[in-house]
Amino acid sequence: MALSLCSRIGSSVLTRRRIPFVGAFCVLSLGFSSLSSFSSFSFKPGCAQSLSFGPLLRSRFSSKASSSSIKMEESSKTVPSIVVYVTVPNREAGKKLANSIVQEKLAACVNIVPGVESVYEWEGKVQSDSEELLIIKTRQSLLESLTEHVKANHEYDVPEVIAFPITGGSDKYLEWLKNSTRN
8 A cells, every 4th residue: 555655656746747847848849929829739649749738828828928027028128039949969069069159149048958869851861869959048139140150160061040039038037138148
């Protein structure tokens, strides 16, 4: 009986730990603005995306700003900002690129996420590689300069540079992002 109770408690804790990750993944992948139309997609059964998070996400992340967040255009202390994804082949390349981006004030912060497995088609063949993901927070106005910097300093012939808008967030963090990047 004690073993059964422990296993149920353990699985409950494990479930609670996974749900925030799934939510965070949805938000990072789809962006806040896409969440309101989440239920209009039809997903295949068995896919993590087929879980019925749509109504929950729409109610929690509607287009109305809450009192604890701001809209980018409403504050003169912030600027339109973006999150940019860039994949790199390994930790060393990621650190080198991240450091140069921050040193050049092209971004306020770069997170290096290890253990990304990328499956893609290249030169007519499906490839699979271990990579690391750079999550770059910067001003929208710096996207072109950031893209050129990545292309000039990246090992890949065609580096990934994908930008998502930041539609709101912590006022102090967004002010810091503005003050930590060049005009």
